[in-house]
Amino acid sequence: MKNVSAVPQLRQFSAVLVLLCAAFHSAAVQAEWLYREEAIMGTRCAVELWATDQRQGEAAMEAVLADMRRIDALMSTYKADSEISRVNAGAARAPVPVSAELFQLLETAQQYSALSSGAFDITYASVGYLYDYRAHKRPDSKAIAAALPSVDYRQLKLDPARRTVAFGKPGMRIDLGGIAKGYAVDRGIQILKDRGLTHAMVNAGGDTRVSGDRFGKPWVVGIRHPDRKDEVVLRIPLVDAAFSTSGDYERFFDEGGVRYHHILDPKTGLSPHEVRSVTVIASNATRTDGLTKTVFILGPKAGLEFIDSLPDADAIVIAADGKVSYSKGLQPPP
Numbered sequence: 001m002k003n004v005s006a007v008p009q010l011r012q013f014s015a016v017l018v019l020l021c022a023a024f025h026s027a028a029v030q031a032e033w034l035y036r037e038e039a040i041m042g043t044r045c046a047v048e049l050w051a052t053d054q055r056q057g058e059a060a061m062e063a064v065l066a067d068m069r070r071i072d073a074l075m076s077t078y079k080a081d082s083e084i085s086r087v088n089a090g091a092a093r094a095p096v097p098v099s100a101e102l103f104q105l106l107e108t109a110q111q112y113s114a115l116s117s118g119a120f121d122i123t124y125a126s127v128g129y130l131y132d133y134r135a136h137k138r139p140d141s142k143a144i145a146a147a148l149p150s151v152d153y154r155q156l157k158l159d160p161a162r163r164t165v166a167f168g169k170p171g172m173r174i175d176l177g178g179i180a181k182g183y184a185v186d187r188g189i190q191i192l193k194d195r196g197l198t199h200a201m202v203n204a205g206g207d208t209r210v211s212g213d214r215f216g217k218p219w220v221v222g223i224r225h226p227d228r229k230d231e232v233v234l235r236i237p238l239v240d241a242a243f244s245t246s247g248d249y250e251r252f253f254d255e256g257g258v259r260y261h262h263i264l265d266p267k268t269g270l271s272p273h274e275v276r277s278v279t280v281i282a283s284n285a286t287r288t289d290g291l292t293k294t295v296f297i298l299g300p301k302a303g304l305e306f307i308d309s310l311p312d313a314d315a316i317v318i319a320a321d322g323k324v325s326y327s328k329g330l331q332p333p334p
């Protein structure tokens with residue numbers, strides 16, 4: 001005889017099984033790669049990540065981009081009300097108190113200045129502000145000569161006890177454009193990790209950091225051709241690493257056969273021309289951002305020798321003649 005008392009239980013079990021299958025299917029459908037980009041800090045910023053929940057993934061991407069907007073508001077020299085603009089306006093007259101975040105990044109910048117013997121120097125802005133690349137405006141030799149004495153990272157006085165910034169010379173200015181985007185990228189990756197998202201990419205212009213891999217495959221990043229923006233010269237596979245490229249094609253104008261670009265030699269106040277592009281690979285984007293500028297200023301030979309002296313970084317340099325050179329860690333075996 002049929003056990004009729006078991007039928008409702010069987011139906012209940014079947015209903016639960018259907019619900020579980022539906023929930024599993026829904027979760028599987030929601031798990032996906034998400035991507036978002038936005039113009040921030042004067043460049044294209046992007047976030048890509050793997051999320052098992054689309055809403056959580058979208059919220060995480062917004063958190064990263066919101067933090068980039070915050071950093072831009074704090075550190076942009078183009079915003080009159082930014083903290084860095086307040087420093088530039090007053091630090092030559094008296095020490096200016098700053099936030100812990102800005103002070104720490106200024107200390108980091110000073111470390112790279114010391115490491116590079118001044119090739120990286122945020123006080124380059126004492127001359128740099130005289131250039132306007134959009135308007136094709138540049139200072140003449142007299143104006144550069146007058147401003148150059150104010151370019152000296154050793155005259156940037158940081159007081160940790162009072163957390164103040166002071167300029168040791170009149171006319172001094174600072175600009176964190178050579179390191180702030182890398183810092184923002186590192187912050188973005190940490191925001192994602194804190195939310196449990198470990199397969200991700202954060203990019204700000206030429207600065208990129210990847211977390212994890214693409215599920216068994218590396219992230220692949222490309223180095224663009226200096227003259228043809230849609231052409232990739234070289235592709236590099238990365239896992240848990242950072243990657244920055246600085247080129248003479250980012251902000252520039254040409255005049256009389258000479259290219260005036262945004263990377264300035266602190267010793268001359270002029271754009272160097274031995275290099276077209278520098279790419280550095282290391283563990284974090286703050287480091288790769290700062291090191292690309294250093295190599296660009298030093299030139300192909302001295303720049304690669306400098307990178308080879310560091311245990312945690314590699315570099316690729318495209319010289320003015322088109323020759324591509326590699327640091328020792330990237331050179332193919334003989």
